Amino acid sequence: xxxxxxxxxxxxxxxxxxxxxxxxxxxxxxxxxxxxxxxxxxxxxxxxxxxxxxxxxxxxxxxxxxxxxxxxxxxxxxxxxxxxxxxxxxxxxxxxxxxxxxxxxxxxxxxxxxxxxxxxxxxxxxxxxxxxxxxxxxxxxxxxxxxxxxxxxxxxxxxxxxxxxxxxxxxxxxxxxxxxxxxxxxxxxxxxxxxxxxxxxxxxxxxxxxxxxxxxxxxxxxxxxxxxxxxxxxxxxxxxxxxxxxxxxxxxxxxxxxxxxxxxxxxxxxxxxxxxxxxxxxxxxxxxxxxxxxxxxxxxxxxxxxxxxxxxxxxxxxxxxxxxxxxxxxxxxxxxxxxxxxxxxxxxxxxxxxxxxxxxxxxxxxxxxxxxxxxxxxxxxxxxxxxxxxxxxxxxxxxxxxxxxxxxxxxxxxxxxxxxxxxxxxxxxxxxxxxxxxxxxxxxxxxxxxxxxxxxxxxxxxxxxxxxxxxxxxxxxxx
Numbered sequence: 001x002x003x004x005x006x007x008x009x010x011x012x013x014x015x016x017x018x019x020x021x022x023x024x025x026x027x028x029x030x031x032x033x034x035x036x037x038x039x040x041x042x043x044x045x046x047x048x049x050x051x052x053x054x055x056x057x058x059x060x061x062x063x064x065x066x067x068x069x070x071x072x073x074x075x076x077x078x079x080x081x082x083x084x085x086x087x088x089x090x091x092x093x094x095x096x097x098x099x100x101x102x103x104x105x106x107x108x109x110x111x112x113x114x115x116x117x118x119x120x121x122x123x124x125x126x127x128x129x130x131x132x133x134x135x136x137x138x139x140x141x142x143x144x145x146x147x148x149x150x151x152x153x154x155x156x157x158x159x160x161x162x163x164x165x166x167x168x169x170x171x172x173x174x175x176x177x178x179x180x181x182x183x184x185x186x187x188x189x190x191x192x193x194x195x196x197x198x199x200x201x202x203x204x205x206x207x208x209x210x211x212x213x214x215x216x217x218x219x220x221x222x223x224x225x226x227x228x229x230x231x232x233x234x235x236x237x238x239x240x241x242x243x244x245x246x247x248x249x250x251x252x253x254x255x256x257x258x259x260x261x262x263x264x265x266x267x268x269x270x271x272x273x274x275x276x277x278x279x280x281x282x283x284x285x286x287x288x289x290x291x292x293x294x295x296x297x298x299x300x301x302x303x304x305x306x307x308x309x310x311x312x313x314x315x316x317x318x319x320x321x322x323x324x325x326x327x328x329x330x331x332x333x334x335x336x337x338x339x340x341x342x343x344x345x346x347x348x349x350x351x352x353x354x355x356x357x358x359x360x361x362x363x364x365x366x367x368x369x370x371x372x373x374x375x376x377x378x379x380x381x382x383x384x385x386x387x388x389x390x391x392x393x394x395x396x397x398x399x400x401x402x403x404x405x406x407x408x409x410x411x412x413x414x415x416x417x418x419x420x421x422x423x424x425x426x427x428x429x430x431x432x433x434x435x436x437x438x439x440x441x442x443x444x445x446x447x448x449x450x451x452x453x454x455x456x457x458x459x460x461x462x463x464x465x466x467x468x469x470x471x472x473x474x475x476x477x478x479x
Contacts, residue, residue: 003028004159005476008067008216011162015065022059022066022110025162029068029112033160036479039141042155043114044073044132045081062108063223069104070161072152073115074122075207076196077101080113084198085130086120088343089324098196099231100165100207100224107223112161117151120345121315122169122200124148125417127176128408129347136404137179138477139443143401146176146417152210153180158479163211163220167197169204170303171396171421174433177210178396178446181435181475183217183463184210186421188453189428190235193228201310202233204303204425213473214434214464218242221456237454245457246464251285253462256389260296261420267399273437273445274395277466281393284465291389293381296423298374300415303422305358305371312355318343350411379427386452391462395420396433396446424450432459435472444472 003011003025014020037046059066071077074084076094078101083089101111119129127135127150135150137143138158145154149166153176156164166173168186177184185208192207199205209220222243227236257278262271282288320326320339327338344352358367385392398419407414424431429450436447447466451458467473 002032004032004162007212008163009219011067012065015060015067022068026068026110029160029162033114036158036160039136039479040138040154040158040160041133041135042117042151042158042160044083044085044117044130044151046114059108059110062106064104064108066108066110068110068112068162070112070114070116070152070155070164071101072149072164072166073118074167074198075100075165076198077111080111081115082198083131084121085118085132086343086345086348087131087325088318088339092323094196096196099193099228101196103224103226116149116155116164116166119148119150120348121198121311122148122167122172123311123347123351125171125175125414126407127151128404129345131345134404137401138479139181140401140441142403143443144179144404146179146401148172149210150176153177153182153184156180156182156210156212157477159476163209163216165207165224166210168206168208168425169200170307170425171418173208173210174396174421174431174446174448175418177433179401179444181444181472182210182212183214183432183434183473184208185217185221185432185456185459186424186430187221187225187456188430190233191225191430191454191456193226193231193234195228195231199314201307202314203310204307214460214467215243215246217432218246218460240457242457242460245460247461248465248468250281250462250465253286253391254389255281255286255288255462256291256385256392257288258293258296258392258394259290260293261394265398265416265419266395269439270395270397270399270445273439274447277436277447278393280469281462281466284469288393291385291392293385293423295374295378295381299378299423299426300419302371302374302378303418303426304354304415305367306375306426308351308355309359309368310355312352312359315348315352375426378423382423382427382429382450390451391458392450394448394450396448397421400439400441400443400445420448429453430456430459432463434463434467436466436470437472438475
């Protein structure tokens with residue numbers, strides 16, 4: 001095996017025993033990128049990559065020992081382009097690192113100089129809305145990798161990355177992880193600092209890992225979590241050693257199966273694969289019972305009211321004055337208008353307009369305020385279930401990866417791709433997606449596990465036990 005094919009924890013062992021060096025790992029990644037990137041397109045600005053000289057001797061004393069981490073294009077990295085894959089942020093190089101980047105550097109990580117592709121400002125479920133063009137699914141190049149963290153997921157799945165960071169606003173880590181056959185975790189809201197994450201919807205966004213296996217996810221999550229006084233939504237709560245939860249034992253755990261997730265719209269093949277995964281958990285000693293999350297049907301409209309309202313507010317700052325793209329005009333107001341008209345893509349404009357509408361006078365109470373009330377009911381549904389159950393298991397997505405262009409002209413159909421992931425963000429709870437099977441066409445399917453707030457240990461325990469008793473995570477796309 002080439003070095004780029006190993007998991008992060010395997011490479012850490014090799015670095016300890018000096019069977020590998022950080023430079024050799026980086027060289028292996030660059031060789032792989034050169035080979036498959038023209039087809040996959042997981043990264044942006046590949047031609048501008050620099051393999052910078054690093055002081056590896058000092059990094060070797062730290063936990064990650066110079067291991068490279070791939071970063072989504074909406075997480076600020078000092079001096080490296082961070083453009084949210086949007087024309088309007090063209091050329092923006094942040095003067096500071098996001099808190100998660102500082103934490104990784106303090107742990108001895110090398111921040112990979114290529115940023116992962118994404119839907120513009122994280123607006124999408126397919127990574128087709130990027131200014132740099134779409135990313136393709138490594139398992140089938142005619143299909144999408146999911147979104148908005150599709151570049152991160154495709155890079156990990158195709159061994160163009162050892163592991164990666166993405167962001168999850170309504171499923172943007174878990175859904176592409178499912179489509180690409182890798183592991184993706186959305187932490188509890190407030191568990192990971194959002195300082196330096198360019199905002200989509202501030203009450204929903206969370207940074208999280210995309211990895212080749214659950215152990216890597218546990219390691220990376222432990223490194224990026226923790227209280228940050230610079231983020232007003234960061235929760236001051238201790239961070240456990242998540243690797244200690246990888247016990248391989250789920251005997252006696254009570255797992256809820258939400259009946260609202262197994263209704264019309266769920267692909268029959270995906271349903272069968274998920275049911276087989278649930279049976280596997282039962283055979284491993286878990287106790288499974290049906291549960292109800294009665295407000296699930298309202299999750300999509302509630303999400304697209306709240307998320308677009310916050311997006312409209314957050315994106316008001318991009319006007320061509322301080323940074324990014326600026327349209328040429330001799331008139332200030334005209335410059336604002338032209339910059340936003342030319343700088344934002346179609347999906348970004350759609351969400352800005354929708355968000356502005358639901359916040360406007362006369363509609364705020366009818367739409368936004370009502371959506372907030374239903375959001376509280378959705379959270380109460382989860383709270384009630386978690387009084388009696390340790391976790392909830394469901395599909396990550398109602399389908400496997402769909403064809404590029406298949407839903408591009410049908411926004412409503414595209415939005416329904418996130419129907420099983422959105423509720424988690426609205427409730428602020430943690431969830432993980434792990435590979436659990438493949439369709440007859442050879443496309444991965446993800447199993448989603450949800451737990452009560454700040455109980456990521458439960459997710460890792462269940463996911464790791466399932467993973468250790470299956471081989472789905474070991475399969476690789478042929479590229």
